[in-house]
Every structure is written in structure tokens, then in C-alpha cells.
Amino acid sequence: MNKKVRVAVVGAGWWSGRVHLPALASNPDAELVAICDANMSRARECKELFNSEFAFDNIEDALKVGLDCVLIATPHNQHFLPAMAALKAGVDVMIEKPMVLSPKEAWELVKVAEENNRNLHMGYTFPHSSHVQKVRDLVLSGSLGDLEYGLGLFTGNVLPLYRGDKDIQKEEGAPFASQADTYTSKKVGGGQLYTQTTHVVSTMLFITGAIPTSISGFLNGSNEGVDSSNSTIMRTRNKFFATFGSSGAMTDHNYRIEEYKVIGELGHASLDTCKGTLESQFKSKPLVVHEPLPKELTNPMTATSGALISTFLKRSPVVASGVLGALTVEVLEATRRSSLEGKVIDVNPPIDSAGKFDPKLIKESNV
Numbered sequence: 001m002n003k004k005v006r007v008a009v010v011g012a013g014w015w016s017g018r019v020h021l022p023a024l025a026s027n028p029d030a031e032l033v034a035i036c037d038a039n040m041s042r043a044r045e046c047k048e049l050f051n052s053e054f055a056f057d058n059i060e061d062a063l064k065v066g067l068d069c070v071l072i073a074t075p076h077n078q079h080f081l082p083a084m085a086a087l088k089a090g091v092d093v094m095i096e097k098p099m100v101l102s103p104k105e106a107w108e109l110v111k112v113a114e115e116n117n118r119n120l121h122m123g124y125t126f127p128h129s130s131h132v133q134k135v136r137d138l139v140l141s142g143s144l145g146d147l148e149y150g151l152g153l154f155t156g157n158v159l160p161l162y163r164g165d166k167d168i169q170k171e172e173g174a175p176f177a178s179q180a181d182t183y184t185s186k187k188v189g190g191g192q193l194y195t196q197t198t199h200v201v202s203t204m205l206f207i208t209g210a211i212p213t214s215i216s217g218f219l220n221g222s223n224e225g226v227d228s229s230n231s232t233i234m235r236t237r238n239k240f241f242a243t244f245g246s247s248g249a250m251t252d253h254n255y256r257i258e259e260y261k262v263i264g265e266l267g268h269a270s271l272d273t274c275k276g277t278l279e280s281q282f283k284s285k286p287l288v289v290h291e292p293l294p295k296e297l298t299n300p301m302t303a304t305s306g307a308l309i310s311t312f313l314k315r316s317p318v319v320a321s322g323v324l325g326a327l328t329v330e331v332l333e334a335t336r337r338s339s340l341e342g343k344v345i346d347v348n349p350p351i352d353s354a355g356k357f358d359p360k361l362i363k364e365s366n367v
């Protein structure tokens with residue numbers, strides 16, 4: 001029998017308790033060795049709930065028991081230090097979205113992962129969707145021709161979270177709620193930009209492989225509160241540009257909108273990750289309606305932790321990479337700055353002309 005992958009989870013909150021911990025506990029290739037949380041009583045409770053061997057209140061102690069992988073699901077502004085510690089210890093890492101709040105920290109994690117020859121994953125679920133991957137394949141194969149324009153719209157009913165009402169997290173299978181300020185504090189990374197806009201930006205970047213060069217954005221948050229809606233125009237290194245709109249102010253999450261349009265010189269694709277639908281059309285050919293996805297596959301939530309384990313076992317490649325996470329952070333931070341400063345923000349990610357991360361370019365970038 002093959003040795004199981006030894007994994008620890010850092011952060012025992014709502015999403016971790018609802019998705020990651022149950023998935024890892026039931027993964028036949030994984031051994032859930034340790035659970036870390038700043039709240040030690042919660043860490044101990046999770047240890048019992050998910051049959052983990054250890055409970056800790058810091059990652060340094062967890063790393064001492066011998067780990068292969070670490071999954072980080074702490075509040076948004078607390079991702080960097082545990083991720084860096086794990087990577088430097090020679091452990092594969094998956095970070096929940098958004099990767100971090102600072103582009104500088106994002107690229108530093110990518111650099112250290114490469115230096116230590118470790119896999120760095122992002123917790124974005126939609127790149128694991130077969131429909132999203134199909135559109136990416138159409139782009140990479142050139143079937144759509146040179147891309148001209150992309151449109152992403154991502155909305156839901158999460159406004160109560162930004163007002164401090166965590167009752168909407170009381171879902172079946174979720175033993176815990178988030179910390180009080182996870183979604184209400186700008187310092188922590190609360191608000192629509194980092195909660196849901198991060199999904200639409202990362203999915204478009206994944207599909208197109210685009211490298212952003214400048215961002216114009218607007219957030220509607222006041223000086224006191226976090227944003228509940230925002231909009232972004234992203235320009236890239238080629239003629240392709242994209243617009244994103246995102247709002248948490250819908251009245252009913254059951255009617256949320258998750259739509260993407262990608263238009264090229266030879267065709268277009270229209271994707272709905274909520275309804276599980278995909279349509280494509282190519283020059284002088286009829287519209288193709290692809291087989292709809294069943295509800296459980298429209299947003300494959302457990303695929304992220306599964307990828308962490310299977311990639312360590314060399315059974316599959318990284319899907320949502322650290323580079324994808326860092327590029328997304330570039331767009332999000334530039335959107336925030338653009339709204340605050342009232343001007344277009346230029347970005348210069350450390351990506352070479354072949355589209356590969358080059359650590360030597362970090363000094364030349366504006367991160």
C-alpha cells in the first residue's frame with residue numbers, strides 16, 4: 001500500500017470546515033496529520049471532528065511533525081507568513097483565495113516556491129471546471145483566433161457578510177463561522193474585491209493567459225466600510241482587453257450571475273459557471289451548445305485540495321498556480337489603487353516575453 005500524503009490545514013474557519021477538512025479527511029491518498037488555528041480550542045475541536053493526529057496554534061510546530069503538504073485557509077491578510085514558512089521547509093502549499101493582498105508578497109512566494117522546487121497552488125475552484133478548461137483549450141489552440149475582448153460578471157448575495165451578519169454561513173456541513181472581521185475589515189481584506197471579484201479576474205486570466213499592463217477600476221466602498229460592488233478595465237500586453245463587474249448586493253444567492261464572454265477574430269465562447277452552460281461559435285459555422293455540467297461540477301469545490309494531493313504524488317500538474325494567484329493580486333491591488341487615486345494604474349508583472357515567471361524581473365517590476 002502506498003504511503004499517504006501527510007497534510008496539515010492552517011485555519012479552521014467556515015470554508016475550511018465546510019470544504020477542505022471533510023475533503024481531506026475522506027481522501028484515500030491523504031493523511032490529515034495536523035490542524036492549526038490561532039484559536040487553540042477550535043483547533044482541538046477540529047482535531048476530534050476530522051480525526052487529525054495533532055492540533056496546534058502555529059505552523060512552526062506543525063512543520064516539526066513531518067509534512068508533505070500544507071493547505072492555508074486563514075483570513076486574507078494572514079496567508080503570507082504560514083505559506084512562506086511551509087515553502088522554506090520544503091513543503092507543497094495551497095493558499096486559499098486571494099493569494100495575499102500585496103503583489104510584492106505574492107511574487108516573493110512564487111519565487112521561493114521555485115527556489116525550493118515546491119508546488120504552489122491557489123484555492124481557485126473554477127479553473128478545475130471542465131468547461132473553463134475547454135475554453136482555455138480553445139484559446140491555446142488558436143481556435144478563437146487572436147483575442148480581442150473579454151467580459152466577466154460575478155454577482156451574489158453576500159452583502160450581509162460585509163455588514164457583519166454571518167448567519168448566511170450557517171449551512172449544513174459547516175461547523176464554524178468566519179472570524180468577525182474577515183469580511184468587514186479593509187485591513188483584513190474584506191469586501192467584494194477580495195471575496196468574489198478575485199474569482200472573475202482569476203478565471204479570465206486562467207482562460208486567456210493574458211498578462212495585465214494597466215488597470216482602471218472603481219470600488220463603491222466608503223472610507224468606513226468595505227466595497228460591495230466594483231468594476232475593472234484590464235489592458236494586457238497584446239490587443240486583448242477585458243472588463244469585469246462584480247457585486248455582492250443581489251437579493252437572492254440562488255439567482256447569482258457568473259458569466260464570461262471571450263471574443264476573438266475567429267470565434268467566441270460564452271460560459272456560465274453557475275448554470276453549467278457553455279456555447280461556442282466559429283467563423284462561418286453554427287453555434288455549438290456544449291453538454292451542460294451537472295450541478296455538482298459547475299463549481300468543483302473539493303478539486304483544489306484534491307489537486308494538492310495528486311500533484312504531490314506526481315499524478316497531475318498544478319492547475320491554479322501561484323503565478324495565476326500573483327497576477328490576480330496585481331489586478332486586484334491596481335483596481336483598489338485606481339479607485340482610490342482616480343487614475344489608471346500601470347502594472348509590470350515579472351513575466352518574460354514567453355509568458356514565464358522570471359525572478360530577475362522582480363526588481364524591474366512595480367510590485
